[in-house]
Amino acid sequence: MIEQNSRTLLEVQDLHANVNGIEILKGVNLTIKSGEIHAIMGLNGSGKSTFAKVLAGHPAYEVTAGTILFNGQDLFDLKPEERARAGVFLAFQYPIEIPGVANNQFLRLAYNTVQSQRGKEELDPLEFDDFVREKMKLLEMNPDFLDRSVNEGFSGGEKKRNEILQMALLEPMLAILDETDSGLDIDALRIVANGVNQLANKDNAIILVTHYQRLLDYIVPDYVHVMEAGRIIKTSGKELAKELEARGYDWINAKSHHNATGVQV
Amino acid sequence: MSTMTSNGYLENLVQSWQRPPAASSNWLDQLRANAMESVGTLRMPTTGDEEWRFTDISPLNRLPYPAAYPTAELSLSAGEPYYLAETAHRLVFVDGQFAPELSSIGDTTGIVVGSLSSLMATHGEKIAHKLGNLAEYRNDIFTALNTAFLRDSACIIVPQHVSETAPIHLLFIANQKAVTSYPRCLVIAESGSKVRILEDYIGTEKDAYVTNTVVEMSLGSNAHVEHIRVQRDNQQAFHIGNCTVSLAPASQYHSISITLGAFISRYNLNILLNGEGAECTADGLALISDQQLADTHTFIDHVKPHGKSRQLHKCIVDGMAHGVFNGKIMVRPHAQQTDSSQLSRNLLLTNKARVDTKPQLEIFANDVKCAHGATVGQLDKEEIFYLQSRGLSDLAARNLLTYAFGGEVIDRISIPSLKKQLEGIVLARTQIS
Numbered sequence: 001m002i003e004q005n006s007r008t009l010l011e012v013q014d015l016h017a018n019v020n021g022i023e024i025l026k027g028v029n030l031t032i033k034s035g036e037i038h039a040i041m042g043l044n045g046s047g048k049s050t051f052a053k054v055l056a057g058h059p060a061y062e063v064t065a066g067t068i069l070f071n072g073q074d075l076f077d078l079k080p081e082e083r084a085r086a087g088v089f090l091a092f093q094y095p096i097e098i099p100g101v102a103n104n105q106f107l108r109l110a111y112n113t114v115q116s117q118r119g120k121e122e123l124d125p126l127e128f129d130d131f132v133r134e135k136m137k138l139l140e141m142n143p144d145f146l147d148r149s150v151n152e153g154f155s156g157g158e159k160k161r162n163e164i165l166q167m168a169l170l171e172p173m174l175a176i177l178d179e180t181d182s183g184l185d186i187d188a189l190r191i192v193a194n195g196v197n198q199l200a201n202k203d204n205a206i207i208l209v210t211h212y213q214r215l216l217d218y219i220v221p222d223y224v225h226v227m228e229a230g231r232i233i234k235t236s237g238k239e240l241a242k243e244l245e246a247r248g249y250d251w252i253n254a255k256s257h258h259n260a261t262g263v264q265v
Numbered sequence: 266m267s268t269m270t271s272n273g274y275l276e277n278l279v280q281s282w283q284r285p286p287a288a289s290s291n292w293l294d295q296l297r298a299n300a301m302e303s304v305g306t307l308r309m310p311t312t313g314d315e316e317w318r319f320t321d322i323s324p325l326n327r328l329p330y331p332a333a334y335p336t337a338e339l340s341l342s343a344g345e346p347y348y349l350a351e352t353a354h355r356l357v358f359v360d361g362q363f364a365p366e367l368s369s370i371g372d373t374t375g376i377v378v379g380s381l382s383s384l385m386a387t388h389g390e391k392i393a394h395k396l397g398n399l400a401e402y403r404n405d406i407f408t409a410l411n412t413a414f415l416r417d418s419a420c421i422i423v424p425q426h427v428s429e430t431a432p433i434h435l436l437f438i439a440n441q442k443a444v445t446s447y448p449r450c451l452v453i454a455e456s457g458s459k460v461r462i463l464e465d466y467i468g469t470e471k472d473a474y475v476t477n478t479v480v481e482m483s484l485g486s487n488a489h490v491e492h493i494r495v496q497r498d499n500q501q502a503f504h505i506g507n508c509t510v511s512l513a514p515a516s517q518y519h520s521i522s523i524t525l526g527a528f529i530s531r532y533n534l535n536i537l538l539n540g541e542g543a544e545c546t547a548d549g550l551a552l553i554s555d556q557q558l559a560d561t562h563t564f565i566d567h568v569k570p571h572g573k574s575r576q577l578h579k580c581i582v583d584g585m586a587h588g589v590f591n592g593k594i595m596v597r598p599h600a601q602q603t604d605s606s607q608l609s610r611n612l613l614l615t616n617k618a619r620v621d622t623k624p625q626l627e628i629f630a631n632d633v634k635c636a637h638g639a640t641v642g643q644l645d646k647e648e649i650f651y652l653q654s655r656g657l658s659d660l661a662a663r664n665l666l667t668y669a670f671g672g673e674v675i676d677r678i679s680i681p682s683l684k685k686q687l688e689g690i691v692l693a694r695t696q697i698s
Binding site for chain 2 (some may be wrong): 079
C-alpha cells in the first residue's frame with residue numbers, strides 16, 4: 001500500500017552485475033518504500049531472478065557497478081547472513097532440500113539466530129513449537145512438516161509454503177519472492193498468496209518476481225516493473241500486468257521509449 | 266620391525282593355531298581343521314587383486330598377532346558406557362571370548378540367546394547345520410582364518426513366529442594389544458520370526474590389535490531381521506569384517522553399518538536374496554579422519570523374482586583419510602521384476618581426503634528396475650547460501666550441512682539411545698568452531 005508517511009527501504013542505483021563474467025544486470029534503478037508491494041515481471045533471462053539473488057547476496061553474482069542502500073545502509077557491506085539478520089529475505093524459486101535436518105530444528109535455528117542478532121528473545125524447543133504451529137495455520141500447513149527433513153520429499157507447493165513460513169518467522173523488512181507462484185496449483189497459490197497478504201504491513205515491503213500475471217490477481221502490487229535485458233524498461237501501476245497478459249512482452253518492446261524510470265533505451 | 270611377506274604373516278598367524286585331536290569326530294573340530302586347510306591354499310590379498318584395488322592392507326603383514334587368549338583383566342565397568350537401556354539381552358565378548366559376568370541375558374522364553382559353548386549341548390544340531398555354511402571360507406582368507414580359530418560364537422535362534430521386539434546387543438570388546446581376535450556370530454531367524462541385532466565393536470586399548478570377525482544370518486520365509494553394526498575400534502586397530510546373509514521367500518533384512526574406528530577397516534556384506542519377494546536395505550555411513558582407511562564392499566545378489574533392495578552408503582572423509590565403497594548388485598536371469606536402487610554419496614572435507622566409489626550393476630534379467638548413482642564432492646554452495654540467507658553464518662551453515670550429511674543415515678537407526686550416542690559422535694566430529 002502506498003503510504004503518506006512511508007520511509008525509503010531500498011534504493012538501487014545503476015546496478016550492474018555479472019555471472020561467470022557475463023553481464024546480466026545492466027543498470028537497474030529501483031526505489032521501494034515501506035508498505036509497498038512491487039512486482040517485477042519479465043521474460044526468462046531478463047535478469048529478474050539475478051536481481052533477486054544479488055539483493056540476497058548470492059556469492060556467484062558479482063556486482064560491477066552501482067549502489068544499493070537498504071534501510072539507509074550500504075547493502076554491499078553485508079554478508080548474506082547479515083542481510084538476513086538486517087531484514088532482507090529471499091523466498092527461493094527452488095528451495096534447497098536438506099536431508100538429515102528436521103524442519104523444526106532448522107526453523108528454530110534460523111529464528112533464534114536472527115532473533116539474537118536483533119537483540120530479541122530466543123525460544124526454547126517447547127516455546128518455539130507453539131509459536132511455529134501458530135504460524136503454520138497461516139499457510140494451512142500440516143504440523144507433520146515439522147518432523148520431516150527440510151524440504152525433502154515436499155511437493156512444489158509444500159516447498160513454497162515452507163518458504164513463506166520462514167518469511168513469517170523471520171519477519172523481514174524486505175521480502176523478495178522469486179517465482180513463488182511457479183509450480184503451484186490454484187489452491188496452493190491462493191493459500192500462499194493469502195499468507196503473504198497477511199504478512200504485508202505498513203512497515204515492510206515485498207518484491208514479487210514473476211513471469212505471469214496470475215499471482216498478481218491474489219497479491220495486488222502497487223507498482224509493476226518490466227525487466228528486459230538487465231534493466232527495468234517500464235514501470236506502472238497494477239493495470240500494467242493485465243495489459244502484459246493480454247498483449248505480451250513484445251508490446252512493451254515496441255513502446256520501450258516510454259520508459260518510466262528515466263533510463264535511456 | 267622388519268617387513269614381512271604375506272606368506273610369512275600367515276605362517277606366523279598359524280603358529281598360534283592348535284590342531285584338534287586327530288581322531289575327533291566333533292563337527293566343530295572338523296570345521297576348524299577344514300578351514301585351516303583352506304588357509305594353507307590361500308594367500309593375503311594385495312592391491313593387485315581387483316577386490317582390494319583401493320585398499321592396501323600390507324601394513325597388516327607387519328602385525329602377525331597371535332590369537333587372543335583371555336588373560337588380561339577387564340574391569341566390570343569397561344563396557345558400561347556402551348550398554349543400552351533398550352536391549353533385551355546383552356552378550357559381551359572380550360577378545361573374542363564370551364564374558365558371562367559382563368553379559369545380561371533377559372527372559373529367554375521362546376528365544377535362544379547365548380554363546381556357542383553354552384548352547385552346544387541343547388542346540389548343537391541346528392547350529393552345526395548353519396555355522397560355517399553361509400560364510401564361505403574356501404576362497405576368503407579372512408573368513409578361513411576366523412573359522413579356523415573359531416572358539417566361541419554368539420548364537421541367536423529365533424523360532425518360528427517368535428517376535429523379539431527389544432534389540433539384542435552383541436558387544437565385542439578388544440582388551441589386549443598385539444593380538445588377533447576372531448569374533449563370530451550366528452543368527453537363525455526361522456520363518457515368520459522377527460528380531461533386531463546390534464553388532465558393536467569397541468576397544469579399550471590404545472595400541473594396535475586386529476579384529477577379524479564373521480557374521481552369518483539365515484532368514485526363513487517371512488522372517489524380519491534388523492541388523493545394526495557399529496565399528497568403533499581404536500584408531501590403531503585393523504578391522505576385517507565379513508557378514509553373509511541369506512534370505513528365504515518374502516523375508517526382510519534391514520541393515521545399517523556405521524564405521525567410525527580402526528586405522529584400516531574392511532567390511533564385506535554379502536546379501537543373498539535366495540527367495541522370491543525377499544527385500545533388503547543396506548545403508549552405511551563411514552566417518553573417518555586423519556589417516557584412516559575405511560572400505561565397505563557390499564554384494565547384493567538377486568537370485569529370485571520380485572526382490573527388492575535399497576542402499577544408501579555415505580562417507581564423510583576428513584584429514585588425509587581414504588574412504589572406499591564398492592557396491593555390487595547382481596540380478597540373475599530368473600530374478601525378474603527386481604526393484605533395486607543404490608546411491609553412494611561422499612563428502613570430502615579437505616583437499617587431501619580421498620574417496621573411491623564403484624557402483625557395479627550386473628543385470629542378466631530383462632524386466633527389472635535398477636537405479637544407481639554416486640556423488641563425490643564438497644559441500645554444495647547453493648545449500649550453504651540457502652542457510653546463510655536464513656541468517657546462519659557460513660561456518661554454522663557448513664557445520665549443519667556436514668552433520669546432516671551423516672545424520673541422514675543415523676536417523677534410520679531404530680534404537681533411540683544408540684541414535685543419540687551416534688548423533689553426539691557425528692556432531693563432535695563434524696563441527697568446526
